[in-house]
Amino acid sequence: MSEIRWAAGRLGKGLVVKLLVVDDDTDVLEALIDTLIEAGFAVAMASTAEEALTIAAGATPDVLVTDLDLGSGMSGFDLGNEARRRWPLLPVIYISGRPWLMNGRALREREAFIRKPFHNRDLLGEVHAVSAVAGSAA
Numbered sequence: 001m002s003e004i005r006w007a008a009g010r011l012g013k014g015l016v017v018k019l020l021v022v023d024d025d026t027d028v029l030e031a032l033i034d035t036l037i038e039a040g041f042a043v044a045m046a047s048t049a050e051e052a053l054t055i056a057a058g059a060t061p062d063v064l065v066t067d068l069d070l071g072s073g074m075s076g077f078d079l080g081n082e083a084r085r086r087w088p089l090l091p092v093i094y095i096s097g098r099p100w101l102m103n104g105r106a107l108r109e110r111e112a113f114i115r116k117p118f119h120n121r122d123l124l125g126e127v128h129a130v131s132a133v134a135g136s137a138a
Contacts, residue, residue, distance in 0.1 A: 018042045020061035022052045024071040049074035068096035091130035
């Protein structure tokens with residue numbers, strides 16, 4: 001296994017918020033990473049749920065951002081459920097261009113959903129919101 005690398009980022013006063021971003025579409029993943037690093041977050045990326053769980057086991061993120069449809073293997077919901085089983089207070093932001101995948105699923109505390117395409121400010125707003133909740137729960 002390769003070394004886990006968190007792309008550098010700092011949010012004022014030396015605060016580092018680590019985000020693990022998961023999407024099987026490389027172009028989308030790179031755009032998300034660029035946006036989040038530019039906003040000052042430390043970011044690790046994965047293209048599968050299994051890879052994300054391996055990364056998180058080595059260095060637990062502060063927030064998980066995952067697409068719902070990750071191709072073959074575990075879905076974003078499966079990933080979110082397993083991550084929350086292992087780290088119950090971990091905030092999860094689900095993203096998808098296919099909102100019907102939500103299929104009436106109720107979001108739990110410290111979970112959010114953003115429909116693709118979205119503005120960067122929408123993603124950043126949700127990340128700030130769930131990381132603030134996570135910080136107050138710690």
